[in-house]
Amino acid sequence: MLTGISISLNPSDRARLVEITADRNSPQKHVWRTQIVLLSADGVGTNEIMRVTGTSKTCVWRWQQRFMEAGTDGLLIDKTRPSRIPPLDVALDVAVVERAVALTLTEPPGETTHWTAAAVAAACSISISSVHRIWRSHGLRPHQFRQFKLSNDPNFAAKVRDIVGLYVNPPEHAVVLSVDEKSQIQALDRTQPGLPLKKGRCGTMTHDYKRNGTTTLFAAFNVLEGSVIGRCMQRHTHQEFIRFLNAIENQGHREPGPSRTRAIENQVPANKQVHVVLDNYATHKHPKVIEWLGRHERFTFHFTPTSASWINAVEGFFAKLTNRRLKRGVFHSIVALQAAINRFVKEANQNPGQSLEARSR
Secondary structure (H helix, E strand, O other): OOOOOOOOOOHHHHHHHHHHHHOOOOOHHHHHHHHHHHHHHOOOOHHHHHHHHOOOHHHHHHHHHHHHHHHHHHHOOOOOOOOOOOOOOOOOOHHHHHHHHHHHOOOOOOOOOOOOHHHHHHHHOOOHHHHHHHHHHHOOOOOOOOOOOOOOOOOHHHHHHHHHHHHHOOOOOEEEEEEEEEEEEEEEEEOOOOOOOEOOEOOOOOOOEEEEEEEEEEEEEEOOOOOEEEEEEOOOOHHHHHHHHHHHHHOOOOOOOOOOOHHHHOOOOOOOEEEEEEOOOHHHHOHHHHHHHHHOOOEEEEEOOOOOHHHOOHHHHHHHHHHHHHOOOOOOOHHHHHHHHHHHHHHHHHOHHHHHHHHHO
């Protein structure tokens, strides 16, 4: 035992120490600390205490002294240790803060792509937590970036005005349809069933999967009403696109059958002009499609600017379909996938106002 340390226990202290040692829920560090004190009170030598508790000599001495100073409560708490790097006083060390901000806003040395908190901390001789505080106070996030795409279309402004004008102020006696295809929709079947959501645990899904084929959804979104005309096809060539255009054309001429609703049939009345918003996919500009357009005078195509398909309103419907029906879906066949897509289109048409609300957000 260290010179000047003498441990003697009264019944209450011993009972409490024995209780901590015997409690199976006590942290192990509390158990061996109380063992050191109990063995010391029983007159066991330092070497034997080291062997029983598996600690070093300085550790035994430290907790013997801690018990003499603070009693049993001193064994149950850890003293805080000073940081290796002194804390940064942001209010006083203005120069250090300015240097950290300046470094973050400049290119890092070498071939490093961006500044990290550790790199700025090493360059400014401050702690990583200080760097994080400086970044938060100045709104800096060098670990994040946002992608963008510039359109090189020389008629960008004119096309945007044309399409936005159709959305905001559509022509009288006309229907505005936003048309596109969502290709390569995969019918994914998971190798094992996932676990459901529960308190403290999110739902699970296997990383690997079995692909049972793909399908393509052709969709025409009615900008004014929020309803959708959708058709699933195996490919997305100009032949399928023309078939889909014919389906839109025939919407106004067919009588609703048992499986067809009056709302869908009335989306494209035969006496109205049809303005179709399309992106610049090669299928939409195929010579056969242009010939079809010449034979159907009430149809007018409006192409989005290059690299600006985000202006096509149907993309919002596709995003909603992906998030709510496809992303976590399990489909054992293409038929099951197409049935799920058709049900989603039907549900969207039953309450088209939700589609318009989602698009506005």
